[in-house]
Amino acid sequence: MANVFDTLKERGFIQQTTHENEIRELLGKESVTFYIGFDPTADSLHVGHFLQAMTMMHMQRAGHRPIVLLGGGTTMVGDPSGKTDMRKMLSVKDIDSNAENFKKQLSRFIDFTDDKALMVNNADWLRDLNYLEFLREVGANFSVNRMLGAECFKSRMEKGLSFLEFNYMIMQAYDFYVLNEKYGCKMEMGGDDQWSNIIAGSNLIRRKSGKPAFGMTFTLLTTSEGKKMGKTEKGALWLDPEKTSPYEFFQYWRNVADADVERCLSLLTFLPMDEVRRLSALEGAEINKAKEILAFEVTKLVHGEEEATKSLEATKALFGKGPASANVPSTEMISSEFTEGIGLLKLLCDLGLTPSVSEARRLVKQGGVSLNGEKVTDFKYEVTLNDFKDNELMIKKGKKTYHQVKISE
Numbered sequence: 001m002a003n004v005f006d007t008l009k010e011r012g013f014i015q016q017t018t019h020e021n022e023i024r025e026l027l028g029k030e031s032v033t034f035y036i037g038f039d040p041t042a043d044s045l046h047v048g049h050f051l052q053a054m055t056m057m058h059m060q061r062a063g064h065r066p067i068v069l070l071g072g073g074t075t076m077v078g079d080p081s082g083k084t085d086m087r088k089m090l091s092v093k094d095i096d097s098n099a100e101n102f103k104k105q106l107s108r109f110i111d112f113t114d115d116k117a118l119m120v121n122n123a124d125w126l127r128d129l130n131y132l133e134f135l136r137e138v139g140a141n142f143s144v145n146r147m148l149g150a151e152c153f154k155s156r157m158e159k160g161l162s163f164l165e166f167n168y169m170i171m172q173a174y175d176f177y178v179l180n181e182k183y184g185c186k187m188e189m190g191g192d193d194q195w196s197n198i199i200a201g202s203n204l205i206r207r208k209s210g211k212p213a214f215g216m217t218f219t220l221l222t223t224s225e226g227k228k229m230g231k232t233e234k235g236a237l238w239l240d241p242e243k244t245s246p247y248e249f250f251q252y253w254r255n256v257a258d259a260d261v262e263r264c265l266s267l268l269t270f271l272p273m274d275e276v277r278r279l280s281a282l283e284g285a286e287i288n289k290a291k292e293i294l295a296f297e298v299t300k301l302v303h304g305e306e307e308a309t310k311s312l313e314a315t316k317a318l319f320g321k322g323p324a325s326a327n328v329p330s331t332e333m334i335s336s337e338f339t340e341g342i343g344l345l346k347l348l349c350d351l352g353l354t355p356s357v358s359e360a361r362r363l364v365k366q367g368g369v370s371l372n373g374e375k376v377t378d379f380k381y382e383v384t385l386n387d388f389k390d391n392e393l394m395i396k397k398g399k400k401t402y403h404q405v406k407i408s409e
Contacts, residue, residue: 003028004062008218010273011266013055015192018202018215023187026214032064034187035179037122037172038106039071039079040098041090044240045105047230048191050302051221051267053109055189060110060117067185068106068119069175070099073126077168079197096123105239109301118183122175138174141207142200150196169200176201180213192217221267224259239302245329246303250311253295255400261290269297328394330404335391338407341382344369351405353397363397370396 005024008014017023026032036052038045045053056066075095090098099121110117147153147169153161176198179185188198198215205213221229230237230252237252238244256264262280265271271279271293279290292312300308314328331351345360348369354360363369364379371387372394387393391407 002062004059004064007058007062008055011058012263013058013218013267014216015219016195016217018199022212023214023216026186027062027064032059032187033067033183033185034059034064034189035067035069035176035185036189037069037071037074037175038102039075040095040102041075041078041088042236043098043101044238044243045102046236046238048221048228050109050239051218052189052191053106054268055218056117057109057270065115066110066117067179067183068110068117069179070102070119070121070123072096072099072121072123074122074168074171074175076127077164077171079165079168079172099123101240120179122171122178125178126171126174134174138170138177138204141204142170142173147200150200151193153196169197172197173200173204176213177204177208180205180209180211186212187214187216189216189218191220193220219267223257224263229256229260229264241303241307246299246307247311247314247329249302250295250299250308250315251400253298254291254315256291256294258287261287261294264298265290265294269294269301271297328402328404330406332406332408335385335407338383338385338388341384344376344381344383345379347383347405348395348397351395351403353395353401353403368398 003024005014005027036056038049038052056068060066072095075090075098076092078089103119106119110119112119147166148157150169153166153169172194176185176188188201190198195215195217198217202213202215205211223229236244237249241249253264253268262276265276265279266273269276279293282290292315295315296308296312299311344364345354345357348354348360348363349357354363361379364377364381367375367377369376371383372389373396383393385407388405388407393405395403395405397403
């Protein structure tokens with residue numbers, strides 16, 4: 001089997017490493033226990049987390065043992081990395097509820113049978129820490145000068161960095177130390193915004209235990225223009241089908257820019273790289289075939305093959321024979337809401353198709369909205385029961401976004 005380090009490098013995952021040659025040698029000669037942390041700051045994972053799950057799957061398939069670390073303790077402090085403002089403080093109840101959701105979602109991607117992977121929560125050792133003892137045993141190993149020079153803090157110095165957040169790096173480093181002592185964890189992995197925190201952890205282990213410890217960061221999921229991927233008009237691209245439907249999830253990947261196809265196929269699917277390069281080389285209308293395969297493969301991994309097939313069939317129906325699929329996102333509304341009529345702009349906002357009335361007005365005026373195949377350019381248009389066919393109204397936004405309104409008596 002090929003060294004997983006080479007696989008990750010070829011597919012474009014690896015951004016930085018603490019000891020590249022040693023890591024590659026280690027991954028080639030033994031089964032390595034490694035970890036990635038997930039702070040449950042929301043009630044679902046998003047597509048940025050999925051990139052981290054993909055690295056864990058590659059590692060596990062190559063015979064290494066993942067530890068999924070749920071941040072039930074660190075979430076109480078909040079990671080300042082990549083944030084311009086302090087994170088919203090969550091209650092312990094919300095953090096624990098979110099962590100349970102993360103557990104279920106991550107279990108779709110990682111095989112936890114027969115000790116092939118572990119899932120632990122840093123709440124088990126962080127929430128009951130004796131602060132004075134922690135300062136003496138762990139804090140003494142950190143230089144404030146060096147911490148202030150870290151990228152995760154630099155961006156916050158102008159607006160202000162709370163002492164609460166300043167503790168985050170030390171706590172994350174301590175996580176690595178605990179996992180190393182308890183489970184023989186030799187490596188921490190994470191997004192490139194975690195580089196400073198990962199270095200802190202590997203340095204702490206080397207100082208306190210004298211044992212080797214390694215770190216590796218992965219590229220963040222960005223477009224070819226450097227913008228963060230996974231943002232939609234409704235917000236993040238969630239892995240929870242109740243928050244982002246499998247169809248909407250599929251459509252996001254079906255509609256990526258041509259320049260992003262190779263990167264997404266490399267990072268978010270298990271297609272062989274020869275196939276990735278072949279698909280990415282397609283030009284003109286042919287590139288849409290590559291996007292369709294991308295959308296199918298990613299949706300299959302996250303939501304299962306059945307949902308991926310449904311979404312593919314819905315897409316073909318919409319782009320081929322017209323809007324006629326039960327798999328299109330839909331909203332049920334009562335008929336009385338349309339007796340007097342609902343303003344088209346309000347309806348577009350209520351359905352989440354536009355973020356604001358002004359955006360809805362612009363879209364309508366530019367001819368970007370159709371009702372049951374008929375373009376509407378009057379932004380004062382009132383949608384009534386007369387617009388429905390068999391109690392259904394298909395709204396088309398732009399060229400590729402559909403939403404069905406169904407009347408329930």
